[in-house]
Amino acid sequence: MHLTTKNCSFQSPLKLLALALVLILLPSCGTTEQQDDSLRIGVALYAQDDTFISALTQNLEWLAQEAEGETGLKINLFISDGRSSQATQMDQVDRFLARQCDVLCVNIVDRTAAAVIIDKAEAEGVPLIFFNRQPVAEDIQRWDQIYYVGASAQESGELQGRLVLDAWRQHQDLLDRNADGILQYAMLEGEPGHQDALLRTEYSIKALTDAGVEVEKLTNDTANWTRAQAAARTKQWLEEFGGEIEVIFSNNDDMALGAIDALKDSQWEQQDWPLIVGVDATAPALEAVASGQLYGTVLNDGRGQAQAMLDLAQALWAGEDPAQAVTLEDGHYVWLPYRLVTQDNLERLREQYHLLTREPLPSG
Secondary structure: OHHHHHHHOOOOHHHHHHHHHHHHHHHHHHHHHOOOOOEEEEEEEOOOOOHHHHHHHHHHHHHHHHHHHHHOOOEEEEEEEOOOOHHHHHHHHHHHHHOOOOEEEEOOOOHHHHHHHHHHHHHHOOOEEEEOOOOOHHHHOOOOOEEEEEOOHHHHHHHHHHHHHHHHHHHHHHHOOOOOOEEEEEEEEOOOOOHHHHHHHHHHHHHHHHOOOEEEEEEEEEOOOOHHHHHHHHHHHHHHHHHHOOEEEEOOHHHHHHHHHHHHHOOOOHHHOOEEEOOEOOHHHHHHHHHOOOOEEEEOOHHHHHHHHHHHHHHHHOOOOHHHOOOOEOOOEEEOOOEEEOOOOHHHHHHHHOOOOOOOOOOO
């Protein structure tokens, strides 16, 4: 040992300088790897231009600011837009993990890719909260630090069907235009094969048939949740079926608003429009409900989902029992209830759920 130490003391000046630099830099590297006392949350969105997802994200940002003021905890949100590409979102998840985020919140593009994201998060010991787009149950069960925050797509379909059922029972003389006792409808569907689209489509109609209403599907098509595609589909339907369509079901509000756009362009009088229903209760859809252009929608509680995600993230970061922060079902799921929205309860629900608003839709 003495000889080794001695030999080191007689190194060349350049080697001594290099050694000194190494000794100086080592503590600095250690500091960059250490976590500070802030909560770092990576939020991966499937598509930020989705109206509902955009509103949910805005609520998450507001609620994080409120929580900072109340608790003094610094909360850093890192938000990425997957632009409907699973490969893009996977890269974003990798970057969140490299930045040593404490919790990941993932609005997954392709639910079949969940296992890969789970394996990445588990390898780094980073808890994972999926939201709004539900992975299959087998993937949720892969690790005890996986959670899902959302609402039941089946319930939203049932409630949408109930909206139409109530209208049929109260105003069948107006709704049943050809007086044949059969409800003729068209269906605007979300992504092909998407769980929410499938369940909303099935259970909206089932709510009517279970109640004894005879229905006839005139047409259906996918519009991938988007307003422009829905407007194009509806324009075609109006040319083909005209006034035969008595109801237009839409798997979400953006597509329902697209149907409204097509009807406006058609120059039909609003009183001659088919009854239109959506899902989500987005700000522009609520304005359409207020104006009578949209008969009703189903409130998807984005603010409640954002609050549950934030509560879960804080509990997981603090090493607390998440079941004390949120109501968990089967140890992994946080379910938010849906609510019917019509002109009758619109203002009350705006206040109760702090619903986002914006300028009314242009008329005419």
